[in-house]
Amino acid sequence: MQIWHMEPFACGDRRLPHHVFPPKKISPDQLCAITGVQSYKIDVDDTLSMKKRLTLVKTERNVNASDFLTINDSITDLNDKLDELYEPMVKDEDLVLLIVEGICYYDVEPEEDEWIRVQCEKGDLIVIPKGLNHRFTVTPKNFVKVQRFFNKLSDTIQG
Template identity: 30%
Template sequence: MVSLIKDDVIQAWYMDNSDMDQRLPHHRTPNEFVPLEKLKELGVLTWRLDADNYENDEELKEIRKARGYNHMEVYDINPEKFSKYLETIEALYQEHFHTFEEVSFCISGSGYYDVRDCDESWIRISLKKGAMIILPAGIYHRSTTDSNDFFKIMILHSDDFISTPYNRSNEHLPERKQYIDTFVKKIN
């Protein structure tokens, strides 16, 4: 079911520690790219899908059916759509986790999702049109547009999805503990 991902729609790398604009790539010097297999070890799943024809994309239909995603929402994140654009992307950039999978499919534009690895380092995942990722429940992450300031994404979820973000003070939640047991302890 998992498609090959081409570097033209999704890449990942370790981030530097700079406090400069979050929309910049933040590559380390020298660059430290992360293979997609490493993301998979962290529970992050990736696909390349047909963003121009997503209504009829058979692979997307199969993923939605297999994972029970019967709802979708499309967010057009850009300065023209949000009167408080900078405040919006700042809010999205706050580190958090969810108690459900987070599914994001880039149908236009480009942006970033950052995830923590097992050593607490940030891995930046660059998504371009056609890239889809699934973040497991319990993984610390954040998101932002890139310097193009245009990121149109489809969020898929099931009926019981609750989008509440949880910060570091919620390490006790079962979904965070399950993530640690399933992915972090397995790698370490």
């Protein structure tokens, strides 16, 4: 997982990194202190270890259901789907996401017009706290598979 401050008004392809200049990277601990976003590295090939970590996080966050979001070039109207997922949103429950394959970005906005980009890859588990403005996109490879966890009493989540 890599984390950095984004350009204030990023132009062009949103799938590019959009670092500020000079780049200003931050650690997962700094990200948590600034935004409340928690992250974990999971060995998705070690099912026992993965199951233990997921059970702990799911219990802490009161999530009991999941689905998969797969983004790839075979999606009809891929650009429209990416536009939809890139729209900033705020959820009223924690967003728990495990990257199963590929690479993507979750951007979080701790202050108005101040975005932090979190590059997630296979094995990254990220928890975006409720009430935090966020958005999602892929890298130029246009491929990611994300397992999204939620409380089944609420609606299925987006992004």
